[in-house]
Amino acid sequence: xxxxxxxxxxxxxxxxxxxxxxxxxxxxxxxxxxxxxxxxxxxxxxxxxxxxxxxxxxxxxxxxxxxxxxxxxxxxxxxxxxxxxxxxxxxxxxxxxxxxxxxxxxxxxxxxxxxxxxxxxxxxxxxxxxxxxxxxxxxxxxxxxxxxxxxxxxxxxxxxxxxxxxxxxxxxxxxxxxxxxxxxxxxxxxxxxxxxxxxxxxxxxxxxxxxxxxxxxxxxxxxxxxxxxxxxxxxxxxxxxxxxxxxxxxxxxxxxxxxxxxxxxxxxxxxxxxxxxxxxxxxxxxxxxxxxxxxxxxxxxxxxxxxxxxxxxxxxxxxxxxxxxxxxxxxxxxxxxxx
Ligand code: NAD
Ligand code: WQD
Numbered sequence: 001x002x003x004x005x006x007x008x009x010x011x012x013x014x015x016x017x018x019x020x021x022x023x024x025x026x027x028x029x030x031x032x033x034x035x036x037x038x039x040x041x042x043x044x045x046x047x048x049x050x051x052x053x054x055x056x057x058x059x060x061x062x063x064x065x066x067x068x069x070x071x072x073x074x075x076x077x078x079x080x081x082x083x084x085x086x087x088x089x090x091x092x093x094x095x096x097x098x099x100x101x102x103x104x105x106x107x108x109x110x111x112x113x114x115x116x117x118x119x120x121x122x123x124x125x126x127x128x129x130x131x132x133x134x135x136x137x138x139x140x141x142x143x144x145x146x147x148x149x150x151x152x153x154x155x156x157x158x159x160x161x162x163x164x165x166x167x168x169x170x171x172x173x174x175x176x177x178x179x180x181x182x183x184x185x186x187x188x189x190x191x192x193x194x195x196x197x198x199x200x201x202x203x204x205x206x207x208x209x210x211x212x213x214x215x216x217x218x219x220x221x222x223x224x225x226x227x228x229x230x231x232x233x234x235x236x237x238x239x240x241x242x243x244x245x246x247x248x249x250x251x252x253x254x255x256x257x258x259x260x261x262x263x264x265x266x267x268x269x270x271x272x273x274x275x276x277x278x279x280x281x282x283x284x285x286x287x288x289x290x291x292x293x294x295x296x297x298x299x300x301x302x303x304x305x306x307x308x309x310x311x312x313x314x315x316x317x318x319x320x321x322x323x324x325x326x327x328x329x330x331x332x333x334x335x336x337x338x339x
Pocket of ligand 1: 035125180181
């Protein structure tokens with residue numbers, strides 16, 4: 001029988017791509033999302049790609065009673081992939097309680113309900129933000145976490161700790177914490193992708209909206225960093241590669257292959273790319289001239305970070321396969337579909 005996976009935040013950007021890959025791998029997908037940052041139409045996109053409609057429940061993970069009803073209705077959930085969270089770094093500085101309530105209470109509810117309903121496996125969406133500016137690059141999972149720069153980042157650290165403490169207490173739960181670097185791009189079909197509300201804060205959606213004429217020009221935040229071209233360096237990973245890692249993580253736990261009750265993996269390409277390289281590569285791939293201006297640094301930005309993905313490569317047998325060119329081309333195709 002097909003194993004049932006609960007995908008919280010499954011109509012969101014990364015969750016929807018993961019739902020596609022789970023269905024392609026033969027899993028039965030139940031999505032729960034409160035649609036606070038996504039649309040129910042995304043379920044249609046998942047169906048158009050895979051030929052199968054995932055089950056969709058509109059509910060809020062912070063609502064314990066609603067989540068209890070969901071577990072009772074969808075008996076036999078083998079694993080949960082927990083994407084649902086508020087994720088805007090800047091907003092979290094102004095509305096910390098919203099972030100602490102949403103991100104922490106959602107997690108607490110799921111961890112309390114899992115043993116009651118016999119669900120043992122948990123995959124958590126963490127972030128490279130937990131590393132701050134690492135002392136050594138590329139950064140491995142063994143690097144110390146630095147004090148969080150924002151309430152959002154702090155929720156990721158606290159959630160990692162809550163999961164570890166819960167498992168340590170003897171709860172019948174195994175977990176995999178996935179630390180994403182910079183998820184980018186869209187499904188090659190352009191049936192699903194990222195839907196930023198308002199002015200995008202992330203680089204690539206701003207780039208594609210500028211290329212589409214929605215924004216007059218891109219501001220490149222800083223050119224005086226100690227990097228090869230002076231702009232910040234990040235590890236941009238294709239969202240489809242990222243999604244596939246979740247399938248592998250579920251399989252690992254369901255087949256009893258985890259080596260520890262809580263395992264942590266970096267999900268990145270292992271390649272650092274600067275903001276100006278993004279601009280140049282985007283122009284090369286799309287043939288569109290991108291108006292941009294170098295401006296001052298953005299407060300709170302770290303200078304450079306990229307992943308050492310060796311542990312995920314070796315243990316999960318997972319590799320980020322897509323090129324930066326293919327990643328940016330998919331982002332542009334999705335933007336053209338939206339515009
Ligand atoms: P997203 O906003 O597109 O998806 C999150 C989804 O969760 C949305 O559909 C939203 O409606 C839903 N949601 C939020 N709170 C909810 C709640 N209480 N109950 C039910 N649904 C709720 O974001 P994303 O980029 O797909 O991110 C997914 C996860 O990955 C988040 O946990 C995020 O913090 C983490 N992450 C994202 C990035 C990134 O750059 N996108 C990087 C690292 C980690
Ligand atoms: C990338 C680079 C900017 C916009 C954020 C979160 C992090 C994680 C991923 C969730 C930076 C530069 C950007 C623009 C620019 N999310 N930039 N002009 O900052 O690496 O990480 O998203 O966990 O927690 O902090 O990503 O896409 O915002 O920026 O020059 O208009 O692009 O300065 O160097 P970041 P980003």
